[in-house]
Amino acid sequence: MDNNFEQNNQSTSGTPSRKEGWERDVLEKLALATLNEQRARRRWNIFFRFLTLGIIAFGLWIAFGMANKEDEILGPHTALIEIDGTIEAGTSGAADSVIPALDRAYSEDNAVGVILRINSPGGSPVQAGMINDEIVRLRKEYPRKPLYVVVDEICASGGYYIAAAADKIFVNKASIVGSIGVLMDGFGFTGLMDKLGVERRLMTAGENKGFLDPFSPQSAKQKSYAQEMLNEVHQQFIDVVRQGRGKRLKETPETFSGLFWSGSKAVEIGLADGFGTVDSVARDELKAEDIVDYTQHEGLSERLLKKFGGAVGTAVMASIWSSAAKPGFR
Secondary structure: OHHHHHHHHHHHHHHHHHHHHHHHHHHHHHHHHHHHHHHHHHHHHHHHHHHHHHHHHHHHHHHHOOOOHHHOOOOOEEEEEEEEOOEOOOOOOOHHHHHHHHHHHHHOOOEEEEEEEEEEOOEOHHHHHHHHHHHHHHHHHOOOOOEEEEEEEEEEOHHHHHHOOOOEEEEOOOOEEEOOOOOOOOOOOHHHHHHHOOOOOOOOOOOOOOOOOOOOOOOHHHHHHHHHHHHHHHHHHHHHHHHHHHHHOOOOOOOOOOOEEEHHHHHHOOOOOEEOOHHHHHHHOOOOOOEEEOOOOOOHHHHHHHHHHHHHHHHHHHHHHHHHOOHHHO
């Protein structure tokens, strides 16, 4: 009986020791894992900071230190400029983007000619007019350097306004060409407002300040004035086409009606000169198969600097708002 009591006593006295050892091991492992995790987190934070600084440094190096490969042009070549999409301010088809590319292409001695590839349904007559004027000026300044237009899917309205200034226009048989016209569109809700019992309260200083307001009735005088303005711009368009196409244009009553035609029909009626692609025109017309893109694209450095500037701006604004939220700045 004494032996049993002694064994039980030893067993009971040994149990806490085993528990304490097990808990100590677990705590040590947890502490070690936490420490390793903190070290790993610090290492990744340092890595990403250096990576961010490297990207910023690389972008600044490109922007200020590395020469653009496009500037390293060797030997005779064809200069290519693209207009893709609507011709509006702030787009790749805007005068601010196209004209510098044209100037650069014409001033490059090794560029034997310029191809303007157009894929546009039109847009602003102002932007198209400025580009047309610049092409006319450059053709006079560089009479030995031809400019050809190559049409992709569509060259209509403002797109054709630009194309009319070229030496020649090449299309695909299925291209859409033409739409020599001008429009001014909008909506009028006066009838619907009357039915709903809605009253338009518009106060102006100036008899025609509310001109073309969609919620006000349109007077005969205002409609006549708008039509005269459209006719004036349309006539400018007609004059540009007649001047650019000359005797090649086979005018009919529908030529300047706003209709558009297929590429094959456009060649037939003198709106285009033949069929071709950028490669075929560079090869057969300009005899310079090497093509260099002069289109003013947004470069990597510009994108990086914009993102960097945006990140800095966001951080500054966040700091301002954070400070403004403090009691002392309310």
